[in-house]
Amino acid sequence: MTVGIIGGGQLAQMLGLAGIPLGLTFRVLDPSADPPARSIGTFIHGAYDDTDALVELARGCDVITFDFENVPSSSVKFVQQHCPVFPAADILAIAQDRFDEKTTFEQRGIPTPAFIRVDSIDDLQIGLQELHFPAVLKTRRQGYDGKGQAVIRTPDDIEPAWRRLGGVPLLLEQFIPFEREVSILAVRGQKGETLFYPLIENVHREGILRVSRAPAKKIDTLQSLAEKYARSILDKFQYVGVLAMEFCQYQDQLLAIEMAPRVHNSGHLTIEAAVTSQFENHLRAVCGLPLGSTEIQEPSAMINLIGSLPDLTAVLSIPGIHVHEYGKQQRPGRKLGHVTVTGKTWDEVEEKVAKVEALL
Numbered sequence: 001m002t003v004g005i006i007g008g009g010q011l012a013q014m015l016g017l018a019g020i021p022l023g024l025t026f027r028v029l030d031p032s033a034d035p036p037a038r039s040i041g042t043f044i045h046g047a048y049d050d051t052d053a054l055v056e057l058a059r060g061c062d063v064i065t066f067d068f069e070n071v072p073s074s075s076v077k078f079v080q081q082h083c084p085v086f087p088a089a090d091i092l093a094i095a096q097d098r099f100d101e102k103t104t105f106e107q108r109g110i111p112t113p114a115f116i117r118v119d120s121i122d123d124l125q126i127g128l129q130e131l132h133f134p135a136v137l138k139t140r141r142q143g144y145d146g147k148g149q150a151v152i153r154t155p156d157d158i159e160p161a162w163r164r165l166g167g168v169p170l171l172l173e174q175f176i177p178f179e180r181e182v183s184i185l186a187v188r189g190q191k192g193e194t195l196f197y198p199l200i201e202n203v204h205r206e207g208i209l210r211v212s213r214a215p216a217k218k219i220d221t222l223q224s225l226a227e228k229y230a231r232s233i234l235d236k237f238q239y240v241g242v243l244a245m246e247f248c249q250y251q252d253q254l255l256a257i258e259m260a261p262r263v264h265n266s267g268h269l270t271i272e273a274a275v276t277s278q279f280e281n282h283l284r285a286v287c288g289l290p291l292g293s294t295e296i297q298e299p300s301a302m303i304n305l306i307g308s309l310p311d312l313t314a315v316l317s318i319p320g321i322h323v324h325e326y327g328k329q330q331r332p333g334r335k336l337g338h339v340t341v342t343g344k345t346w347d348e349v350e351e352k353v354a355k356v357e358a359l360l
Helices: 012-023 036-040 052-057 073-080 089-095 096-109 119-131 156-163 222-236 278-286 313-315 346-359
Strands: 003-006 026-028 043-044 063-066 113-118 135-139 147-150 170-174 180-188 194-196 200-205 208-214 241-250 251-260 300-306 321-325 335-342
Touching: 003 052, 003 073, 003 200, 012 026, 012 036, 012 063, 012 119, 012 278, 026 036, 026 052, 026 200, 036 113, 043 052, 052 073, 063 278, 089 096, 089 251, 096 170, 119 135, 119 156, 119 170, 119 241, 135 156, 147 156, 156 313, 180 222, 194 222, 208 346, 222 241, 241 278, 300 346, 313 321, 335 346
Parallel strands: 003 026, 003 063, 026 043
Antiparallel strands: 113 170, 135 147, 135 170, 180 194, 180 200, 180 241, 200 208, 208 300, 241 251, 300 335, 321 335
8 A cells, every 4th residue: 555644754754654664655745845754755855735736646545644743734635636535624624723722621521720812812811710820821733742832820921922822813812731741542433433642741841742651651541531631522523543631630630731633752662662653654554454452562752852852872881672763863852762662560661761851
């Protein structure tokens, strides 16, 4: 089978690396002239909304997917006329708008922090009277890795936040003093078969994921809650592929923060730690193949390499380390690669994580 991928970043690159052993071939569309996934198959240089490029991508493909949730949903809807696309444009469109996304969570009975639509500074003032301080002002679209957000802690923060983010549709969200952030990766096949990976605990700094650990510790009933919420989305939209949902844990509750209709950064550790990686399972799902086991075989952690790369010789000298470099130009805040650590015990894993972090 030939799989088309809209978006040629590191997620597409890792999809290709997972699919080549399955005998899959790839066609990749990306607006960058030299994206990380250029080497995995036929590369088409074009904008996401270039209909000619989209038709060229679809030509010869058996199925198409995407690696970036900011691909225009209109482009996915267009290319669906030429080739099957999974996940479909409807769920992508919802995930691209924080207000629509959180409204969908509410409609599906999935707890989420209280939120209010903000289209003017008057809406913001009224929203703060309802949600109180502190609260988080977010752009409704094009937000990832902490971009497009401002915490409003006092009345003095209102004007600066509005000047920084105003002029586009916004969302005001209740600030939750959460205990930790976790994510669940779910995968659903074309016939509705569904599997879940164990909950993953995530640590963010400056809005960017830094470290993920799996399986998350002390999950008690949280795993079944996360699976229930994810299944509600999967079944509602007849979803096909990997879906990531991010939650904050507040006491014994999980509050949904956002979802990503694609393979996800927090699941990179599944390449080494799981029986079947998220990338292989996504391809199995979209290609109509049987799903693979989602068991995490031993304690594991992933460390993102942000902005610059460490001395890889020093990193690789640590036993049980797996390095993934994406081949991207260095710049502040950019994900350039990741390191996966596995071990027999959590003490062993944490010792290796500390050694890697000391080199960053």
